[in-house]
Amino acid sequence: MSDHAGRVLGAVLYPNFELLDLYGPLEMFGCVGPDLRIVTVAGEPGPVASWPGPTTVAEFGFDDCPHLDLILVPGGVGTRSQLDTPIISFLRDRAPAAEVTMSVCTGSALLAKAGLLDGRRATSNKMVFDFARSQGEKVDWVEEARWVEDGPFVTSSGVSAGTDMALSVIARLFGRERADAIATLTEYEWQSDPGRDPFHRFLNQMMS
Amino acid sequence: MSDHAGRVLGAVLYPNFELLDLYGPLEMFGCVGPDLRIVTVAGEPGPVASWPGPTTVAEFGFDDCPHLDLILVPGGVGTRSQLDTPIISFLRDRAPAAEVTMSVCTGSALLAKAGLLDGRRATSNKMVFDFARSQGEKVDWVEEARWVEDGPFVTSSGVSAGTDMALSVIARLFGRERADAIATLTEYEWQSDPGRDPFHRFLNQMMS
Numbered sequence: 371m372s373d374h375a376g377r378v379l380g381a382v383l384y385p386n387f388e389l390l391d392l393y394g395p396l397e398m399f400g401c402v403g404p405d406l407r408i409v410t411v412a413g414e415p416g417p418v419a420s421w422p423g424p425t426t427v428a429e430f431g432f433d434d435c436p437h438l439d440l441i442l443v444p445g446g447v448g449t450r451s452q453l454d455t456p457i458i459s460f461l462r463d464r465a466p467a468a469e470v471t472m473s474v475c476t477g478s479a480l481l482a483k484a485g486l487l488d489g490r491r492a493t494s495n496k497m498v499f500d501f502a503r504s505q506g507e508k509v510d511w512v513e514e515a516r517w518v519e520d521g522p523f524v525t526s527s528g529v530s531a532g533t534d535m536a537l538s539v540i541a542r543l544f545g546r547e548r549a550d551a552i553a554t555l556t557e558y559e560w561q562s563d564p565g566r567d568p569f570h571r572f573l574n575q576m577m578s
Numbered sequence: 579m580s581d582h583a584g585r586v587l588g589a590v591l592y593p594n595f596e597l598l599d600l601y602g603p604l605e606m607f608g609c610v611g612p613d614l615r616i617v618t619v620a621g622e623p624g625p626v627a628s629w630p631g632p633t634t635v636a637e638f639g640f641d642d643c644p645h646l647d648l649i650l651v652p653g654g655v656g657t658r659s660q661l662d663t664p665i666i667s668f669l670r671d672r673a674p675a676a677e678v679t680m681s682v683c684t685g686s687a688l689l690a691k692a693g694l695l696d697g698r699r700a701t702s703n704k705m706v707f708d709f710a711r712s713q714g715e716k717v718d719w720v721e722e723a724r725w726v727e728d729g730p731f732v733t734s735s736g737v738s739a740g741t742d743m744a745l746s747v748i749a750r751l752f753g754r755e756r757a758d759a760i761a762t763l764t765e766y767e768w769q770s771d772p773g774r775d776p777f778h779r780f781l782n783q784m785m786s
Contacts, residue, residue: 381632388605389601389604389605389608390601390602390605390764392601393597393598393600393601393602393605393632394598394601394602396597396630396632397596397597397598397601397737399630400597400628400629400630400631400632401630407631408630408631408632409631410632410633417635420608421608422604422607422608422609422616423608423615423616423617424589424601424604424608424616424618424634424635425618425634425635425637426632426633426634426635427625427632427633427634427635429633495765496765497763527765528763528764528765529605529763529764529765529766530764530765530766530767531765554777554780555705555736555737555784556598556736556737556738557703557704557735557736557737557738557739557777558737558738559738559769559776561767568767569762569765572762576763
């Protein structure tokens with residue numbers, strides 16, 4: 371696929387990532403077709419187990435990963451173990467060159483730890499919100515939002531919110547018609563209003 | 579995990595499966611916790627590439643797969659290539675011993691081809707509905723449904739419908755409270771009415 375002419379999306383894996391944080395967005399981005407190539411990347415290439423077990427293969431390690439136009443950082447129970455690993459410097463190196471950097475759920479804690487969200491608006495999983503907050507004191511954390519877009523950074527709330535966010539990024543890059551068509555194709559009722567957040571009332575109920 | 583005391587769910591993989599068909603349900607089932615072990619199975623153990631590329635590792639082959647209490651069959655563009663492969667006899671062998679056998683999207687075409695849905699009500703992806711229909715003349719195909727439950731078989735419509743179906747199966751096996759708690763935890767707005775089908779109007783619009 372070295373002759374690929376479109377954008378490249380890198381899905382960043384680490385042990386005990388949350389399945390739907392990764393695969394809700396990848397379903398939607400996968401439907402974009404040849405304009406977008408999806409690659410998986412982790413510290414080292416090879417299998418990476420999700421939190422409930424099913425294992426995804428990372429095609430690339432951080433050292434041999436191609437240029438990424440889009441970066442997707444899932445969250446999950448494994449996030450906490452990644453705060454002092456090479457993923458932080460990988461994100462710090464790669465995000466400035468990317469067109470869009472996205473996080474789902476606690477993935478924004480990793481972007482915050484890398485300093486990438488300083489001075490920007492961002493959100494995270496509602497139920498463990500203060501965990502993300504603790505990783506970035508200079509971030510303008512938005513408690514009530516399905517997702518938040520600030521320049522090249524788009525951060526979503528927990529798990530399923532990432533799928534809605536992904537469609538919004540598809541609309542931004544490829545047009546609203548394409549996003550609507552993908553939602554229909556996948557029989558998905560897209561919640562396209564980033565400010566509508568029925569889960570805000572559970573703020574920090576599962577601490578941390 | 580050989581001392582696992584709960585149920586075992588087997589996710590059946592094949593090349594070019596649809597990502598969210600698999601991982602929407604696995605997200606929800608994964609949140610059940612220790613009462614449910616998830617295993618992945620394919621013709622042979624090893625990596626199985628999804629349609630847009632990301633690759634999942636099958637832990638077991640059909641020959642060494644443990645007893646399955648629950649079976650999940652995703653659909654996708656790869657389904658059509660599986661109609662005359664060992665997956666059909668695997669499903670025919672294993673489904674009668676399972677408590678629940680589920681399909682998402684065109685996965686019901688494989689269950690139909692195996693003869694498992696004969697005399698039963700079932701559904702499939704709206705946009706390529708006649709493909710599933712052509713695999714089971716003795717099936718009572720339901721055109722308008724998010725998912726259909728008939729005894730131990732639960733078949734869902736396209737892609738995202740599988741996530742709603744999975745929560746309904748969790749409610750059946752583990753109680754409605756557990757299903758509601760998992761939907762909240764994953765910030766998922768569960769569409770819990772199996773008969774509500776906003777995508778019915780696209781019936782067979784992407785033929786086949």
